Amino acid sequence: MTRFQNIAVVGATGMVGSTLISLLEERNFPVQKLYLLASDRSAGETISFHKKNYFVESINTFDFTKTDLCFFCASNDIAEKFAPIAALHGNVVIDKSSYFRMDPDVPLVVPEVNADALRTLPKNIIASPNCTTIPLAMALKPIYDAAGIARMNIATYQSVSGSGRDAVDELAEQTAQLLSGKPIKPKVYPQQIAFNVIPHIDAFEENGYTREEMKVVNESRKILDDPDLLINVTAVRVPVFFGHSIAVHLETRDDLSLKEALKLLGHAPGVKLFADPTRYPTPVHDAAGQDVTFVGRVRKDISHPKGISFWVVCDNVRKGAALNAVQIAEFLNQ
């Protein structure tokens, strides 16, 4: 039974929004009426969906009684202001911003991991996790269930598309300017991102971690329903266009052999495992444009008797954002 018929996509002209619209088409998501919403600035643009052109409307004047499902692919500000209005008018809201993620009345969901959290929707709002947390949770889940996780050390290699279209343009422009010997002027990032790595994503917190790092900690805890899970993160922006990578060094509670870990990861829903220890996924070669989360370089940690380390790569715009939101809607539609 199809539950939703009339759908709005908020932030339709952004990178996640436009990818989400493509995914709705690609996956034949049942849509009766589609409304594409954005800021006043983008209103009037046209976007094609199933060979039909749609005008982008301003969210400021939209009547949310016309829809029953809203994908929010916009900023925290937009989510804060409009998601409650949409929900009040009877919509289910699936929000990719971080605004509602830690709200106890808002489920934070990766369908392959904790779809059961969708059973009750106290606010009619569902949050989609951070683009690093999603693939991480997918790889962690089977291990967590089988052997528990005592602690994790994580270092990320995050692509610029995680910061939106302006950041993708900035990397391309800076790179071209540097190759032709022209001076560059960073705008999206605090420093040159071309041919550089920057250990600074989102604002710094009091404890010395960045907000991005704390998102991975807090969201992983909520998704795995383990508020005490010990996680230490260094989050780093790298000059890659699409695809986030994560070096995961984890310690299980119970013994877990390499063979068992490989078996668990090999059967994890939505995960493609590189079981051969000499093969591994990378953003360009494997993840960009793909829907699954890739895991490779699985090995017993030589420094810890219960340590397992591996490497995770995922298209941050697709499974890390747009696809996860669509999959939540598909689950609700079942």
Added chain:
Amino acid sequence: MTRFQNIAVVGATGMVGSTLISLLEERNFPVQKLYLLASDRSAGETISFHKKNYFVESINTFDFTKTDLCFFCASNDIAEKFAPIAALHGNVVIDKSSYFRMDPDVPLVVPEVNADALRTLPKNIIASPNCTTIPLAMALKPIYDAAGIARMNIATYQSVSGSGRDAVDELAEQTAQLLSGKPIKPKVYPQQIAFNVIPHIDAFEENGYTREEMKVVNESRKILDDPDLLINVTAVRVPVFFGHSIAVHLETRDDLSLKEALKLLGHAPGVKLFADPTRYPTPVHDAAGQDVTFVGRVRKDISHPKGISFWVVCDNVRKGAALNAVQIAEFLNQ
């Protein structure tokens, strides 16, 4: 008292060799006679030193009785074949290859960390460590001495210059080709390195780690003289030209406050600390072309009562290779 007078640089035309020659000039290293050696292929090239041109000679026909100090900036094969010959003829050899690093009769030295290992030279050969191990050891040493280190989790962000001049050319060429829509063909690296990250440096070992990762483990143990030190590494190549970065997550044996850690790192020889928790070094902005090792993002690990995490950046060609070798010679010359 100056000990060495006649000096050979083996691998003089390579990236580390040519940087080393510049450093000898820049630092006014006392040189009576200088011999620049390379393979037959590079013999005949000229290199300037203190405004005088030197012809590059073939190592195959060189008479090592003419020198008393040889810098080897070449491959393992060259070190294996020629370093013992040079040593036999009365030279002190300072070798940057990995060939002799784990030999118990060869000191493995970062002068700021373990210069005392230079007191005896059973083989007249000294090894300079891996370009990731050097800056890591510099940051670890004061913490190790003050509080001990129980275990470390490390993830690296290593620049292409660590693979030599061909790799620097490959990143530049691939980037230009991709920006102009031309097909690329990886040569130095197993996959496209431009706009990508590759968790594969050097060959894979039986235990699932790469040789590069095991170098960091084994060399850190030797330099800190702690054969049981527990270290877990993921080593990753990133599209950066110069400067290796390292996310260090360590657990001390004794309690160490953030304030104490900052004080120790602030006084570490050869280390420049970014003490402000909202500032941090990057390869492009800080490390490239510089001699010191940069440390920033020092923070108490929220996942471990004795955890300290930080971020290390260093010019891998200078302090990570050429400069460290020159500093070893300077120490011996004192």
